[in-house]
Amino acid sequence: YNDEEATAATIDADGWLHTGDIGRLDDEGYLYLTGRSKNMILTASGQNVYPEEIESQLNNMPCVEESLIIENDGRLVALVYPDLESVDRACLRGTQVENLMENNRKSLNSKLPGYCQISRLKVLYDEFEKTPTKKIKRRLYNAVV
Helix, strand or coil: CCCHHHHHHHECCCCCECCCEEEEECCCCCEEEEEEHHHCEECCCCCEECHHHHHHHHHCCCCEEEEEEEEECCEEEEEEEECHHHHHHCCCCCHHHHHHHHHHHHHHHCCCCHHHCEEEEEECCCCCCECCCCCECHHHHCCCC
């Protein structure tokens, strides 16, 4: 509001609003938001990886509450916060949780293109720190691995 420089960066000369969202249209014309351009990871091979797409799949795997995909030394690393209620119901402890998450990683990698492969996975037992709008503060976790 009343910031011409910020407005010019967001609305181009043709009147298009640039939100930074990445999306796709399905065959029926429905738009699906799949990520944010500022979160894109450029791999060593020059491929664009949108971490939200991988996180969405990982979050649907057994005993995963939330995940975060980051880049470390040119490789993709998954940080996973387990669904502790599911872990307790399954009576999983310590290395059993780590083994389950490693199996999740391998299973997901079998479905992902080569440039999106998760090279490592780290289980975090503290919830991810979030913004007031409940989004994970991604930049805080680049140094975790």
